[in-house]
Amino acid sequence: MEKQLAEIRFSGSEAWFQEIRCLLRQLLTGLGCDGSFTNETVLAIQEAMANVVRHAYRGNEAGEIILAVRRYGDDLVFRLTDFAPQVDQRQIETRDPDDVHPGGLGVYMIDRIMDRVEFIKPGPGEGNILEMTRRLDGI
Numbered sequence: 001m002e003k004q005l006a007e008i009r010f011s012g013s014e015a016w017f018q019e020i021r022c023l024l025r026q027l028l029t030g031l032g033c034d035g036s037f038t039n040e041t042v043l044a045i046q047e048a049m050a051n052v053v054r055h056a057y058r059g060n061e062a063g064e065i066i067l068a069v070r071r072y073g074d075d076l077v078f079r080l081t082d083f084a085p086q087v088d089q090r091q092i093e094t095r096d097p098d099d100v101h102p103g104g105l106g107v108y109m110i111d112r113i114m115d116r117v118e119f120i121k122p123g124p125g126e127g128n129i130l131e132m133t134r135r136l137d138g139i
Helices: 014-029 035-056 105-114
Strands: 002-011 064-071 075-082 116-118 128-135
Touching: 002 014, 014 035, 014 064, 014 075, 035 075, 035 105, 075 105
Parallel strands: none
Antiparallel strands: 002 064, 064 075, 075 128, 116 128
16 A cells, blocks of 8 residues: 655755755654664665756756655655756766765665665656665564
């Protein structure tokens, strides 16, 4: 059974990140998630949002982003939708965490934290849809 837990619309500005982190923490805590699960999940969502702002919108703060959170049984699904030009998914790659230099570990962290990460074919007028799933494991 699907249950929509939240839908947040915001501009492509990192100024929104703190408010969204707080909302996600409240939501996850309300579901009974522990601190570690909550912190890791919020980190992964923040990294995905930052990638949209920096790479899809290229700093254009006028772009809109939608974060939808749904629950399907024991799965939490976080869907980020933007309206930027479609990215070439083949160009998105993670780097080795042992290659020490600033930046570039967002995709690696998202992949390590989430149980499933996939791009969804966008509908008309949508640019990119990233869906990230994390299992609640007994909550």
